[in-house]
Amino acid sequence: MAIQAAKLNPEFESIIGGYEGCATLSLCYGCGSCSSACPVEKVVPEFDPRKIVHMVALGMEDELLGSDIIWACSQCQSCIPVCPQGVRCADVIKGLRDEAVKRKMVDSERLAGLGLFASVDPGKCVACLTCVRLCPFGAPRIEDEGYAFIDPDLCKACGICVLECPAEAIGLSPSQEQKGSMGE
Secondary structure (H helix, E strand, O other), X not given: OOOOHHHOOOOHHHHHHOOOOOOOHHHOOOOOHHHHHOHXXXXXXXXXXXXXXXXXXXXXXXXXXXXXXXXXXXXXXXXXXXXXXXXXXXXXXXXXXXXXXXXXXOOHHHHHHOOOOOEEOOOOOOOOOHHXXXXXXXXXXXXXXXXXXXXXXXXXXXXXXXXXXOOOOEEOOOOHHHHOOOOO
């Protein structure tokens, strides 16, 4: 990837550094401990926490905020305890996600397509409450219109509701980790 200096934002590191857990991102010296501990990196070749942190430091905001790569992270936080500098890669990636949402660079349709939360087909839903009862995260609720809605902020994409819905009204796209590659 060619880096064009004119497209870099020198303020981007401080913007992302302002998010919770991101203040130490400039301390990364590229040892690769985060990448070696990352389970997603093992199955999604394009995903590399170390590379993402360096892209933030370089100011590559358009490349990061507009790409699907920041949504590949499972937020397992395996990268955090192994960093000798205390850089919290998972928090940096969450900060990038929050910034993309804040700037309206991503919508719920795109996130659902990336397999980050389940969605309901209102035409199939019979409001039986199965999803509401079974979800350990409290994501589904019944709307006034008489069908289930899944709150994207609460859904963990575990798939329980998809498997248990008797009307087969709930869907969940495969995540990037499940696909094994960003390009599939």
